Amino acid sequence: MPDVRHRPHASLPSSSSTHSLIYAVVRRIPRGRVATYGQVAFLAGLPRHARLVGYALHALPDHSSVPWHRVVNVQGRTSPRSDGMGHDQLQRLMLQREGVRFSRQGVLSLARYQWHPRTPATTS
Incomplete structure (x- = not known):
């Protein structure tokens, strides 16, 4: 497989189809569970493209x-968005409503809450 690290979009499908792949994976994450950006990218067939997951989620309409x-960073933290609208706080609140607990430092336990699908397929 060719190394595309220096050309991150060289082997990717179009933006809308890439987003669709990502959204299909994110829709599978159960309530009370989380996945990391990198995990979603891998499951969507886009390994090493965690940043694209962030772009796709940012593009979602209200x-x-x-x-x-339900998508968090690899440290188990919510990731603040550049828009300054407090989405990281909203994200934390929404996860807490699903039963996810955070430490005083704002970290959730990936060992406890990370989703582990039985199959990596993005479609059912």
Whole structure:
């Protein structure tokens, strides 16, 4: 397989189809569970493209049915968005409503809450 690290979009499908792959994975994350950006990218068939997951989630319209709040960074933290609208706090609140607990430092336990799908397929 060719190394595309220096050309991150060289082997990727179009933006809309890439986003669709990502959204299909995110929709599978159950309530009370989380996945990391890198995990979602891998499951969507886009290994080493965690940043694209962030771009796709950022592109979601308000009130989307895609559970974007279930995607966290590899440290188990919510990632603040550059828009300054407090989405990281909203994300934390939404996860807490699903039973996810955070430490005083704002970290959730990936060992406890990370989703481990039985199959990596993005479609059912």
